[in-house]
Amino acid sequence: MADILIGNGTVITLGKANQCIEKGAIVVRDRRIEAVGIESELRAQYPTARFADARGGLIMPGFLCTHTHFYGAFARGLAIPGEPPRNFPQILQQLWWRLDKALMPEDLAASAELFLVDAIRHGTTCVIDHHASPNAVAGSLDIIAGAVATSGLRACLAYEVSDRDGPAIIEAGIRENERFIRALRNEFSTLAQEGLLAASYGLHASFTLSPETLERCAAGGSELGVGFHIHVAEDVSDEEDSLAKYGKRVVERLLGEHILGPRSIAAHCVHVQSGEIAALASTQTNSVHNPRSNMNNAVGRAPVEEMLAAGVNMGLGNDGFSMNMMQEMKNAYLMHKLATGDPRSMSGELVLNMAFAYNARIVEAVFSPFATDFARVGELSAGAAADLVLLDYYPPTPLNSGNFPWHLIFGIDAQHVNSTMVAGRWLMRDRQMQEMDEERIHARARELAEGLWKRI
């Protein structure tokens, strides 16, 4: 494949170099970035490269999402019957646990495709999913993996093991995670080695997992060499449950059950206290902040700055909201200021780092057990993955690497994304989907969602 030289734009590299290169360009060779620099110089060095025009806009790394639920796609516009839920346990019981129980195998592909298209449209190039479909467990991750493979995006999958539906479903969940992780080293090995597909061992949350189940999962995960992906202290009820049943807080319980570690993701951590933060830091466990979801469920606000200061790697996810990670960044920036009454809370740099550098660490942690020579994401630099987006953003005020976070928070949004590339392949070019049939996907999803809503 000929090299591609993407030029006529301003390159925002992020990463260690953190440069803003006007009249810049990047050269893509196969799945990686070969060079980043001044366009005239790169044109001289790579005279045979095919030119791709950024039309004077921005060339920047693709957005990353480290906690989502593809099946949430079908909740858009869904009215919950009965009284509106008053708290988080009621939201789970009245909405999510009814929705996921109604999912049939055909819904899984459709909801995954819907969110994958949504991701490409919004310039999100890598997603970490957390899946549940208690009445369609076996093979569910293969179905989603099939949609991921067609889309060309990078995704890490997991099945949420939970005790909430009885012993047969616990078994099925454990089997599904372990079978799929093995499949990444067999049937799916090409995608996995290329860093396009990965898996974590999924667990729902402490309050739906017995000590016996956790013990089995811990043994399975350690044998298979993967980390866990689990909701942690999303609501105060998770902490209350753990204290009442086990006399310890959630993170202490998970530490004792060998669930924490550098490849594990503790999503949310809204209600963790300082001892738990220290345990997350000392075990190098990752956490993921999901501001839109937390506000929507009224569960509270994770102590993000305290966790980062204590050395916890904390990324940014969307927990099933739209794949527009720019929205998630804007909400992260705003919610902490409102909550603390201090405009210095949650600086733009911090939000940018969570969305790119810290998210990239999580991506590397979960993909590297499967990928041979995993290419860095979240930055444009020689050797990094060719995962990038082009934006029709023509800054109305001076733009440089120092003030880029504030352009991203106050100026740039989804409408500016015109092209998305993953692993050197255009998935969207000039707003046209290259691989996925968006109209068919939307039509199919609407049809299936109607049936699903009736079953709920």
Ligand SMILES: [Zn+2]
């Ligand atoms: Zn979640």
